[in-house]
Amino acid sequence: MKKLIYSVATILLFAQCSEFLDKAPLDSPSDKTFLANETEIEMAVVGCYTDLWTDWEGMPFFLAFEELSDNGWDRNTNDVQRLSQGANDAQSSFVQTVWRTCYSGISRCNYLINNLAKVEGTVSADVLSQAKAEAQFLRAYYYSYLVDLYGDVPLVLETLTLENAQIPRSSKEEVLNQIFKDYDEAAAVLGTTDKPTSGRATRQAALALKARTALYSEKWDVAIAAASEVMKMEGSEVMLDPSFPNLFTYEGQDSKEILFSIQYLFGFKVHPIFRLFGGRNGGGHANKIPSYQLVDSYGCIDGLPIDESPLYDPAKPWDNRDPRLAWTLALPSSGYSDWQNEPGCIFQGFQFETHRDSVKCWNYHTPTPSRVDNQDALNAYASFSGINWRKYVNDKNYGDVNNCDNNIIVIRYAEVLLIYAEAKVRAGQTDASVYTALNKVRSRVGMPNIEETGDELLYAIARERRHELSGEGQRLSDIRRWKIAEDVMNGFILGRMQKSYPTKAPVIDEWGTPDYAAAGIPIASDVNDPNTSMRTVDRRIFNPNKDYLWPIPYIERQTNPSLTQNPNWE
Incomplete structure (x- = not known):
């Protein structure tokens, strides 16, 4: 009973004093005055x-x-x-x-x-x-x-x-x-002059994101109109970066191609992408990895898929490929005819090789290159697909894998051009501007122009979106809306053969999806030999x-x- 009386007395006391206690703080904001x-x-x-x-x-x-x-x-x-x-x-x-x-x-x-x-x-x-x-x-x-x-x-x-x-x-x-x-x-x-590194909303960002939402919702005319407004700014506030790989580095954060990005700053807010995406040699954990199906979806530099291009060599599968393949993904050095001169095989300052017999690799962090144990082949938790993401993995973060402060892109101008092209085609408004928009994105990376028409043009746009934007968070929405x-x-999600590559290309469908069974390429679920079959990751x-x-x-x-x-x- 005493506890009850005490409680009631306390309530009464606070009620009597409320006129003195219920005051807004003088040295900080209050919800009453904010x-x-x-x-x-x-x-x-x-x-x-x-x-x-x-x-x-x-x-x-x-x-x-x-x-x-x-x-x-x-x-x-x-x-x-x-x-x-x-x-x-x-x-x-x-x-x-x-x-x-x-x-x-x-x-x-x-x-x-x-x-x-x-x-x-x-x-x-x-x-x-x-x-x-x-x-x-x-x-x-x-x-x-x-x-x-x-x-x-x-x-x-x-x-x-x-x-x-x-x-x-x-x-x-x-x-x-x-x-x-x-x-x-x-x-x-909103104005148009804020740098991407300001992290604040701009007019071009609002219009670009409106165009994306409209495309995803099949509001073709809305998407076309919004994307067109951004395209009118090209050359002043907006432009494609001459260097595709530059966009995902510290040096590229001020690029006019980046319309909106999430900002990071060492000492305030950081992310561990070097660890999550990176390989074992560089101190990464390869938690998030690309599929081998993504690798084989990229075509050759003649614009043809790998099952049609005469430039494709199964023994050296990375030669003569769309450059975005090596700029987006870390690829094993054994897939190149001249790996020492190819940018794709040096990853996080190490020779990148996932062939299971490659027990040693080159370390380029030492004053002169040195041979070290190859953890990307030896570690039990090295990339299960034999491939790693390269976008956002910057050598600057070597040695401090959890404290990366490179910004993460939400939307960039190349996507706006692809939005415009797809919306125009789906609205039945295919014209020269569609090809201009598409081929600006293609020519930036040295790929030949797209010339397809009808349904084949839509498939070409879909493939282009996958190859330009992979690793940036758009693929889930694309495969659902399509x-x-x-x-x-x-x-299955597939990984590379542990000690070889397929002797021929998989069959590539109109969307760019590889079919290994159709080409007679064994996978581990059917053939219990990981050295000569594609690994079944999940x-x-x-x-x-x-x-x-x-x-x-x-x-x-x-x-x-x-x-x-x-x-x-x-």
Whole structure:
């Protein structure tokens, strides 16, 4: 009884003193007074960007989408791996992370937009307009992932309270309209002069991301219009970088091709991509690796797929290939006719070789090259496919594998050109501008012009997207919207033969997907000889009756019973 009396007395005491205790702090912002001045507005704007850094094992979550596609594989036994195996459910931590990340960012944007009226008249109209535009840009960006992955989602434009938090799903169409509205209003205010390394929203970024969302949603005319506006800026604020590999290095972070990127800075925010993508010799763990199917999807420098090109030599499979193959992926040196003069075989300062008998390799970090044990062949957890990602793996990070601060690209100008080309063709508006846009991307890397027409042109665009953008997080959305996920995500992720290469090319279909069985190339599931068969790294399962949408996270439906579930998910 004494405890109860004491509790009641305490409550009464605090009630009597509330007029003295319920005061806003004098030396920091308060939720009662926040957004009182220009400094606090800037703080709130920066807060809207915070969820861009929500990561999956330390890297931006959208890069994990590569490992959910036929382009790659996640070696860690986690929910990304299980999702790609068709073994996940609505309690997937990755599915929940993406949902919560996006709605956390949306909440921050809504708070800022809804409270700007507090300072009208005391802060300049230009500051208020800029703040709102950046928040609208980011709100649209977060919503674009939600509608792409989950379909219908709650459209929240106000700051929620416990009383109004039970919001049902809105139609994808309604959410898309809001996304386009936010991007349009943001683009009308935002400038074009911020460097990519500023990390702030610009007009070209808003239009480019609007074009991407429109393409993914089959809004062809919207995609064409938005991409066209970005293309009008070419030569001043926007341009293709003369060097494709430069884009993914520290030296390339100021490139005008990069329209929006996630910023990192040593001592404040870093990522471990050198470790996650890197090979064992360089101190990496090869956690996230490309598939061998991706390797063989790249054609030869004559523009033909490897099963048709006379330039393809199965004994030296990397010779005469699309240069983006070696710039995107680390390839074993034995696949070159002259590996010492090829850039692809030096990776993280070591000779890159995954042939299992290659027990020694060259270390180029020493004053003169030295022979060392080859961990990329000897280590049990070296790349299971025999290939590594090269994009974003910078030698500058050697020796400090978890503290990388190179920025991660969200969207760049080459993608805008590919968006424009595809949207024009799908809208039935194929003209010379389609080929101009496509072949700018091709000529930058020395590949011949695309000249196909009709359906073959669409397939050529699809292949071009894969080869230009692989490793950047777009492949999952592409295979889902093209409705080929059920074909490319049912079967094995493959790795190289441990001591050789196939004696002939696999059959390459119109989408650029290799078929080894059709060419009579054995895989380890059929022939138990890893030296003469393709390694089976993992078995993927994709159910077209449910997997084209992710499940609404279980915990979200428990806390908000108004949410319905996507078809065939529990």
